[in-house]
Amino acid sequence: MIIVMTRYAQDEQIQAVVDKIRAAGLSEHVSRGTERTIIGAVGDERVFSPDAFALLPGVERAMRVVREYRIVSREVHPADSVVQVRGLSIGGPAIHVIAGPAAVETPEQMALSAQMVRQHGGKLLRGGAFKPRTSPYAFQGVGVEGLEILQQEARRQGLPMVSELLDVRLLDTFLEYDVDVIEIGARNMQNVGLLKEVGRINKPVILKRGPSSSLSEWLMAAEYIAAGGNHNIIFCERGVRSFETSYRNMLDLSAIAVMKRETHLPVIVDPSHAAGKAWMVPALAKAALAAGADGLMLDIHPDPANAWCDGEQALNPGEFALLMQQLSALATTLGRSLA
Amino acid sequence: MIIVMTRYAQDEQIQAVVDKIRAAGLSEHVSRGTERTIIGAVGDERVFSPDAFALLPGVERAMRVVREYRIVSREVHPADSVVQVRGLSIGGPAIHVIAGPAAVETPEQMALSAQMVRQHGGKLLRGGAFKPRTSPYAFQGVGVEGLEILQQEARRQGLPMVSELLDVRLLDTFLEYDVDVIEIGARNMQNVGLLKEVGRINKPVILKRGPSSSLSEWLMAAEYIAAGGNHNIIFCERGVRSFETSYRNMLDLSAIAVMKRETHLPVIVDPSHAAGKAWMVPALAKAALAAGADGLMLDIHPDPANAWCDGEQALNPGEFALLMQQLSALATTLGRSLA
Amino acid sequence: MIIVMTRYAQDEQIQAVVDKIRAAGLSEHVSRGTERTIIGAVGDERVFSPDAFALLPGVERAMRVVREYRIVSREVHPADSVVQVRGLSIGGPAIHVIAGPAAVETPEQMALSAQMVRQHGGKLLRGGAFKPRTSPYAFQGVGVEGLEILQQEARRQGLPMVSELLDVRLLDTFLEYDVDVIEIGARNMQNVGLLKEVGRINKPVILKRGPSSSLSEWLMAAEYIAAGGNHNIIFCERGVRSFETSYRNMLDLSAIAVMKRETHLPVIVDPSHAAGKAWMVPALAKAALAAGADGLMLDIHPDPANAWCDGEQALNPGEFALLMQQLSALATTLGRSLA
Amino acid sequence: MIIVMTRYAQDEQIQAVVDKIRAAGLSEHVSRGTERTIIGAVGDERVFSPDAFALLPGVERAMRVVREYRIVSREVHPADSVVQVRGLSIGGPAIHVIAGPAAVETPEQMALSAQMVRQHGGKLLRGGAFKPRTSPYAFQGVGVEGLEILQQEARRQGLPMVSELLDVRLLDTFLEYDVDVIEIGARNMQNVGLLKEVGRINKPVILKRGPSSSLSEWLMAAEYIAAGGNHNIIFCERGVRSFETSYRNMLDLSAIAVMKRETHLPVIVDPSHAAGKAWMVPALAKAALAAGADGLMLDIHPDPANAWCDGEQALNPGEFALLMQQLSALATTLGRSLA
Structure with a gap:
């Protein structure tokens, strides 16, 4: 999951996102850019939905990195199935x-x-x-x-x-x-x-x-x-x-x-x-x-x-x-x- | 049903449409225009689908005149239902x-x-x-x-x-x-x-x-x-x-x-x-x-x-x-x- | 700019992305997750288009973080304009x-x-x-x-x-x-x-x-x-x-x-x-x-x-x-x- | 042009449509069906737009019969152009x-x-x-x-x-x-x-x-x-x-x-x-x-x-x-x- 903070997000808002990631057993990666802070959740992101973050104050948007489909995915099963x-x-x-x-x-x-x-x-x-x-x-x-x-x-x-x-x-x-x-x-x-x-x-x-x-x-x-x-x-x-x-x-x-x-x-x-x-x-x-x-x-x-x-x-x-x-x-x- | 014939539709093609209308118990109304002949089927058009005509030679398109919904239609039941x-x-x-x-x-x-x-x-x-x-x-x-x-x-x-x-x-x-x-x-x-x-x-x-x-x-x-x-x-x-x-x-x-x-x-x-x-x-x-x-x-x-x-x-x-x-x-x- | 690498992206592919970011005068932030490595470009991302990264081997997708419009944006100008x-x-x-x-x-x-x-x-x-x-x-x-x-x-x-x-x-x-x-x-x-x-x-x-x-x-x-x-x-x-x-x-x-x-x-x-x-x-x-x-x-x-x-x-x-x-x-x- | 009247259209409403058709130098063809009256305008329908009829009382809709494009139309020019x-x-x-x-x-x-x-x-x-x-x-x-x-x-x-x-x-x-x-x-x-x-x-x-x-x-x-x-x-x-x-x-x-x-x-x-x-x-x-x-x-x-x-x-x-x-x-x- 990647969480993009709004331009003027405050430190405690960033911390609340981090806390939520940790509470689910994942770890975070915080990247403070010139215009935006971006937070990556490291671990199995399927445990939460982007909604859970989008609602937090200071969050602009949250998006999955990994596809939600697995069994039908070629990523998991590269060879053609017959x-x-x-x-x-x-x-x-x-x-x-x-x-x-x-x-x-x-x-x-x-x-x-x-x-x-x-x-x-x-x-x-x-x-x-x-x-x-x-x-x-x-x-x-x-x-x-x-x-x-x-x-x-x-x-x-x-x-x-x-x-x-x-x-x-x-x-x-x-x-x-x-x-x-x-x-x-x-x-x-x-x-x-x-x-x-x-x-x-x-x-x-x-x-x-x-x-x-x-x-x-x-x-x-x-x-x-x-x-x-x-x-x-x-x-x-x-x-x-x-x-x-x-x-x-x-x-x-x-x-x-x-x-x-x-x-x-x-x-x-x-x-x-x-x-x-x-x-x-x-x-x-x-x-x-x-x-x-x-x-x-x-x-x-x-x-x-x-x-x-x-x-x-x-x-x-x-x-x-x-x-x-x-x-x-x-x-x-x-x-x-x-x- | 209105059936619009193609520009160069021949008389026997027009007749075939008329025959099909009559076979279903309806009557026809043929209007020969300068560029197109248009045929109206008079009677309950719900007995056939536009498809049935669209396939006939010389037909450009066929379309219903009447709505297909009846019970829910305001046309049939003008007053608001509660x-x-x-x-x-x-x-x-x-x-x-x-x-x-x-x-x-x-x-x-x-x-x-x-x-x-x-x-x-x-x-x-x-x-x-x-x-x-x-x-x-x-x-x-x-x-x-x-x-x-x-x-x-x-x-x-x-x-x-x-x-x-x-x-x-x-x-x-x-x-x-x-x-x-x-x-x-x-x-x-x-x-x-x-x-x-x-x-x-x-x-x-x-x-x-x-x-x-x-x-x-x-x-x-x-x-x-x-x-x-x-x-x-x-x-x-x-x-x-x-x-x-x-x-x-x-x-x-x-x-x-x-x-x-x-x-x-x-x-x-x-x-x-x-x-x-x-x-x-x-x-x-x-x-x-x-x-x-x-x-x-x-x-x-x-x-x-x-x-x-x-x-x-x-x-x-x-x-x-x-x-x-x-x-x-x-x-x-x-x-x-x-x- | 956020660059998401494919699941099996190799180290040199990650390095190529990093090199491209540095070549444009920005710095990078690399987050290695369990299923994906994500790279953030820190600095003014408007100097390149996501296309420039999407083409590199091992890149799944690249996306902007910042809106491209500025003058008309409320982010830059919070009060209503008349x-x-x-x-x-x-x-x-x-x-x-x-x-x-x-x-x-x-x-x-x-x-x-x-x-x-x-x-x-x-x-x-x-x-x-x-x-x-x-x-x-x-x-x-x-x-x-x-x-x-x-x-x-x-x-x-x-x-x-x-x-x-x-x-x-x-x-x-x-x-x-x-x-x-x-x-x-x-x-x-x-x-x-x-x-x-x-x-x-x-x-x-x-x-x-x-x-x-x-x-x-x-x-x-x-x-x-x-x-x-x-x-x-x-x-x-x-x-x-x-x-x-x-x-x-x-x-x-x-x-x-x-x-x-x-x-x-x-x-x-x-x-x-x-x-x-x-x-x-x-x-x-x-x-x-x-x-x-x-x-x-x-x-x-x-x-x-x-x-x-x-x-x-x-x-x-x-x-x-x-x-x-x-x-x-x-x-x-x-x-x-x-x- | 085909003009479809509403179910309860009155005679004078039908007449108004007919008058408008004649005023433009075309002739009409009126087909009174069981649920709808349909009026065809015979002649060059390009002299008016369907809008002109759709606005008249008692009209449900009006539609062109003839394509509006002519020079580029295969109907007018059947052979492929190179x-x-x-x-x-x-x-x-x-x-x-x-x-x-x-x-x-x-x-x-x-x-x-x-x-x-x-x-x-x-x-x-x-x-x-x-x-x-x-x-x-x-x-x-x-x-x-x-x-x-x-x-x-x-x-x-x-x-x-x-x-x-x-x-x-x-x-x-x-x-x-x-x-x-x-x-x-x-x-x-x-x-x-x-x-x-x-x-x-x-x-x-x-x-x-x-x-x-x-x-x-x-x-x-x-x-x-x-x-x-x-x-x-x-x-x-x-x-x-x-x-x-x-x-x-x-x-x-x-x-x-x-x-x-x-x-x-x-x-x-x-x-x-x-x-x-x-x-x-x-x-x-x-x-x-x-x-x-x-x-x-x-x-x-x-x-x-x-x-x-x-x-x-x-x-x-x-x-x-x-x-x-x-x-x-x-x-x-x-x-x-x-x-």
């Missing part, structure tokens, strides 16, 4: 594409979707059985039956399955249907109860970034999961809220560069939810790979114009096929491969 | 101050806090038993015991009690301890499972605005609660995420003006979480009243420097007493009163 | 209302506007002769003739005049027409050439905050003016860009609290440009006073529906009259007065 | 890299920089002679002498030169030194005087996006230049302001996809100013190409640790050489080439 999903190694040299419709609708729709994914080189099948919607009057997903349909078509094509868990009370159902990767959506990134529960299981978790989460908050949300014992975490960037209205969210590819430096865990990108429009997805998908993403999560649909949900952002079979070819060439150029 | 809490009428002419510490710590701290609130004119006592924290290593609240302490001191001072519900599995416990007003925090504004559950009870709910929620999303979140049958909803603005770092969140008082026009339900303001710093709270609290807020939620603490959580933003007894005097005079000038 | 405009003292106990139409249109419109301002207690008359517009096809202002009309009507009513200077080449014209207060608009907040020029004259300057400027950038922009010798600066908050679409800009009243603490200069608020809609202006104007603003800048028009520019945000005579009464009562309650 | 710079075709199949130091320092530094650019495949040399700085106490550029140095080294290596014009009064000087491409920086994107002046010359202009400009505002700023007769405009995305602090600006690559669809003019990306840190630049540069950029503007320096300005974001010779190799391979995979 998350295993039914024989797939996510976070290794191969880039993985997770694809499927935003919502499971019918067995036929999922059968066609699963075939699309498999045929064109996707490695995991996604489908939402429970949908987080802004409006209570919008389609909320087909429910448990959707998990059953998803499981059946995923197994038929030999693809691991991915689905979003909205409610902690449904975790047992997800385990029962043996969902291979549990997705925590953007709106739930700081749903602490949910994070703690998925921290207790040993299924891989995709943790989407909240709509306006800082990277540090995102890493801390992952730390909640990791602290429970589950280190199989995949980060997924999906765009953040912005003032621009020509797309749904602003895809933050700078975040990929930072996250790959800050954490040893895999980082993937969902360009579909960022764009909100299918015509924008190929450009963003390619950019995401070039920025260093370990995988992509893509909205596809056998017939987007008749999708029950988010059809505007789903790639149709032809668009998906073409994009997968381009991604494959791109992966090679980047020294990786499309798994 | 939420009753143990004899208090929130949303009427009187302005209510809810105050208390961010976290329940000990019986002594809550006894002092409850006295502070009562003595200086606060009307409801708040205290967090379960705390949503960014870090898994930070203090998470004292838990159920906190509800017991809160209840005891609230009852002793004759103040209704307010506490944040983080997890749907704790709702029964909240009902058991007879929490008078259930707070849904900013991080849970779109936790659909939680919204639906508090929609099924008949306790008043404070719904905080999400850290980057649009006003329309906030109203839709309330509509989730209202659609379940619980219309006792109080909106609470607490600042939104911004690029500025000298305070925690940017308090959006323009939102008060818009919300008071869009909804008949009460709207209050939490200046403490917006500011993150106690010295800023009085200015923001007064501004909130002047902007038209129906109440305030304030962080106070008998001894902020030793608070277990968020001490930097808590008013101490002297600061709280002074602010309450100022607010009272201000309320009178504004043609209201401090309840 | 800006004199033709006998008015802006920044003193009295609150001043500057009002007028967004654009000067005709002598008749300005005559009516100036009467409105004077009659209802406004103290300065504003009017734009040159308008910054997003579109090159929109009305750009009537030009120099507008200054003549503005001057004539302002003098007739005995009101000081305020007008926006868009282009450095027009400064002489503004001085010729003796514009009493020169407004630098939000789009020009970092137009360094313009800032430097108005720094060389001795006319009061209203410096609007840029659409997404941090408070620190805003203070630095003022420092450009002040560094040239002109200390007659009035800050004007007018809302910042946000994701919310129900108003034009998000009015940042937290900024008022921070600015009044950081600078000794007056701070006023323009609620009209923030709102973009006249019905929202009274709530925001009152909130601004309650937050501590030293004045307001209001869009008014004798006939908003026929205004040539920004009519939607202009108060009509009745709305303005009513608001001024409310503001007067409010000012008194706040311990100030409406000048 | 900007010629001394024989280079920017916006064609080849991707161009503009590189150089943020600031011109000395003849030696520029000689080394120009060699670096030429040797590794950069096609244009940039260097700032006048620097827009947040602080008046920071290095402001070497001034006119910098243009001379830049010109000399650019000519020696046969590279066209690019430099930022901050002040309209320096335009003649830029023409005198025959600066090949004039850069308008982010802070000046809406400096209307400057835009109009560069609209009158026939030099190519790089127009950077403002720090929080919407894409529509950016296109309108270009329209100012184009309306003056200069159609040689190159857009340059450089990141927007955000809440995230681990990089300088949030690079908006979604903007590339939208801009390439909305305008026929070339779009390039400056990853260096977005990142603010050299280690992040290669990932962002590659992502920009993959997203469809027509070129890049890169900060390089022969010795970043001793740069006078922005050294933290400059690539050193080794980093630049490696990146250029990667970009070349990437361009080929994308079906383009590095010019």
